[in-house]
Amino acid sequence: MLVDTSKEVRDPDVSAVAALDEPTRRRLYDHVVRQPIPVSRDEAAAALGLARKTAAFHLDRLADALLLDVVYERRSGRSGPGAGRPAKLYRRSARQVAVTLPDRRYELAGRLLAQAVEESDATGEPVRRVLHRKADELGRQLGEQNKTNVFDLLERYGFEPRREGDVIVLSNCPFHTLAQEHTETVCGMNLHLLSGILNGLDAAGLQACLAPSPGRCCVQLQPAAQEAV
Known part of the structure; x- marks a missing residue:
């Protein structure tokens, strides 16, 4: 992460x-x-x-x-x-080792998607709504369990953050191939994951916003007072 x-x-x-x-x-x-x-x-x-x-x-x-x-x-x-x-x-060792360059986190995405499908099947709640909630919950957990600055946590999970003025741009999408093939589903999941991370870190000055651009993650972090792009 x-x-x-x-x-x-x-x-x-x-x-x-x-x-x-x-x-x-x-x-x-x-x-x-x-x-x-x-x-x-x-x-x-x-x-x-x-x-x-x-x-x-x-x-x-x-x-x-x-x-x-x-x-x-x-x-x-x-x-x-x-x-x-x-x-x-x-x-x-029982430990699994996986290295991809750039950093990819397909296992994380797979777990969220599987949880969403199973809960949706059990409750009847729309699967995408469940996915968004699960992603937000996971993001909050990551933020609460890794009390650090936003850059440290984003880097650890492969987003490759960098500043462009007062905006934090994410140079890498850890779910790149999935996002290319299932853009709406994966980018929505990613948006809620990053929103949860900000809430878990109590980073009240930032908000996660969809801002698709070639060669980077579909989400960027903007000042909370700024309207989403």
């Missing part, structure tokens, strides 16, 4: 992908995720012909990047005094 442009924001997914750029680390990752049970440092080192210290270093780096989970088990099956210390083992 945005950013003060004077600060560097490191996307954890980008960091995870960068961790796999090192050839030995990538080989270890591929080996671990193909195994049916967690793998020890000794097992990984023997399988790939590496020194144990080298394998341990790279496995821990993969764990630091949240690409692998660490578990501790006694492989002997023994317990109690004399059973020895549990071994440090590695297995695939």
